[in-house]
Amino acid sequence: VVAEVKRSSLTPETIVDMATTIIEDGGVEALTMRRLAQALGVRTPALYWHIGSRQEILDRLIERLTEDLGSLVLEGRTPAERIIELCRAVLAEVRRRPYIMAVSFTAGRGEAVFIRVQEAIAREVHAAGLRGSEAAFAMRAILYQLGGFLVIDFGVDHEATIRGVDRWELDDPELLDAAREAVDVDEVFGFSLEAVLATLLPN
Amino acid sequence: VVAEVKRSSLTPETIVDMATTIIEDGGVEALTMRRLAQALGVRTPALYWHIGSRQEILDRLIERLTEDLGSLVLEGRTPAERIIELCRAVLAEVRRRPYIMAVSFTAGRGEAVFIRVQEAIAREVHAAGLRGSEAAFAMRAILYQLGGFLVIDFGVDHEATIRGVDRWELDDPELLDAAREAVDVDEVFGFSLEAVLATLLPN
DNA sequence: ACCTGAACACCGTTCAAGT
DNA sequence: ACCTGAACACCGTTCAAGT
Numbered sequence: 001v002v003a004e005v006k007r008s009s010l011t012p013e014t015i016v017d018m019a020t021t022i023i024e025d026g027g028v029e030a031l032t033m034r035r036l037a038q039a040l041g042v043r044t045p046a047l048y049w050h051i052g053s054r055q056e057i058l059d060r061l062i063e064r065l066t067e068d069l070g071s072l073v074l075e076g077r078t079p080a081e082r083i084i085e086l087c088r089a090v091l092a093e094v095r096r097r098p099y100i101m102a103v104s105f106t107a108g109r110g111e112a113v114f115i116r117v118q119e120a121i122a123r124e125v126h127a128a129g130l131r132g133s134e135a136a137f138a139m140r141a142i143l144y145q146l147g148g149f150l151v152i153d154f155g156v157d158h159e160a161t162i163r164g165v166d167r168w169e170l171d172d173p174e175l176l177d178a179a180r181e182a183v184d185v186d187e188v189f190g191f192s193l194e195a196v197l198a199t200l201l202p203n
Numbered sequence: 204v205v206a207e208v209k210r211s212s213l214t215p216e217t218i219v220d221m222a223t224t225i226i227e228d229g230g231v232e233a234l235t236m237r238r239l240a241q242a243l244g245v246r247t248p249a250l251y252w253h254i255g256s257r258q259e260i261l262d263r264l265i266e267r268l269t270e271d272l273g274s275l276v277l278e279g280r281t282p283a284e285r286i287i288e289l290c291r292a293v294l295a296e297v298r299r300r301p302y303i304m305a306v307s308f309t310a311g312r313g314e315a316v317f318i319r320v321q322e323a324i325a326r327e328v329h330a331a332g333l334r335g336s337e338a339a340f341a342m343r344a345i346l347y348q349l350g351g352f353l354v355i356d357f358g359v360d361h362e363a364t365i366r367g368v369d370r371w372e373l374d375d376p377e378l379l380d381a382a383r384e385a386v387d388v389d390e391v392f393g394f395s396l397e398a399v400l401a402t403l404l405p406n
Numbered sequence: 407a408c409c410t411g412a413a414c415a416c417c418g419t420t421c422a423a424g425t
Numbered sequence: 426a427c428c429t430g431a432a433c434a435c436c437g438t439t440c441a442a443g444t
Contacts, residue, residue, distance in 0.1 A: 032437085148350070
């Protein structure tokens with residue numbers, strides 16, 4: 001007896017697949033159970049037979065994203081270089097799929113997506129010669145640096161000018177002009193990360 | 204003719220007042236127009252006569268919070284000390300009222316709350332001797348440092364242990380133990396901020 | 407085992423109607 | 426000028442009922 005391939009049958013996986021498509025198109029707030037059901041050609045309650053809740057869909061999606069971020073390859077000769085490369089790779093990936101931040105923040109537990117990245121950083125910090133609680137501290141500092149920047153990068157409108165600069169009581173026209181202009185956020189990121197790394201790692 | 208004092212009449216201000224109370228109690232998601240109306244002893248549509256929308260309530264609240272954060276006093280002898288003090292003061296204020304982060308992020312434009320803080324930082328950076336675009340860069344780097352940490356501090360469960368540490372392939376038991384334990388996040392914050400400041404400011 | 411119709415308890419917002 | 430009742434177009438979730 002040949003096992004029939006059931007076509008287009010609902011599974012948690014296909015549900016999360018379609019949820020991802022919807023979120024990619026319209027953001028997390030576009031993911032409603034009614035829309036999701038319609039996209040799958042089914043009525044809303046059918047979803048609940050396969051998956052517990054909307055929250056569970058987001059949780060499973062976060063698990064996938066965690067794996068994606070964790071499987072980024074690290075290149076570079078020194079641990080410091082590899083850490084910087086890793087952070088830049090994560091940044092690039094998050095920019096490619098901005099909903100990563102939206103989902104992980106909406107679902108609470110904003111740090112969950114980065115647990116595998118944290119593991120990679122731990123390895124590099126160890127390779128750099130740090131041990132024990134010192135290594136753990138460095139690991140956290142780097143992850144905070146990365147995570148903090150990612151959230152800011154995601155939540156801030158880069159084109160937005162600072163309001164009210166004209167009212168600043170500051171005699172530095174060039175500063176005021178520069179404050180009004182958009183920032184090269186990547187430069188800020190690179191600079192801060194390197195400053196922290198230089199203080200953290202030996203040499 | 205003595206002007207009568209109208210008691211308990213609805214104004215945009217009293218609406219935002221009550222909205223603040225509700226948010227303090229139950230978070231931003233607890234702020235619904237129906238609940239808000241009920242707390243004010245009125246039916247929902249009455250609110251719309253005084254204020255445009257739920258979003259406008261949040262926007263007005265953000266304006267207030269912006270002023271609160273902007274009026275924090277800075278103490279310290281040197282610019283660097285005052286910047287650190289300011290950042291710590293903002294952190295303390297945000298921890299006292301965590302909904303500051305929730306509101307400013309929910310309402311989009313997550314950076315808006317900090318525009319007056321940014322002005323204060325600009326002044327200190329100027330006082331430290333930086334000028335023009337160099338000063339503007341330093342200002343952003345410091346604000347990113349502060350903003351990034353605040354979001355992480357707000358979004359991360361400090362008691363949450365890192366899952367899956369047991370599966371890490373790393374021969375450093377002390378590191379693994381330390382990774383499992385909660386971090387002194389303030390130490391991470393202070394360290395990173397000082398590392399960045401040391402690289403940014405003269406001397 | 408898998409899906410539907412219908413409902414429940416919510417949302418933000420609008421608008422004709424009242425005073 | 427200020428407020429209400431009733432409605433519209435949504436939510437997530439449940440559950441008896443169907444096949």
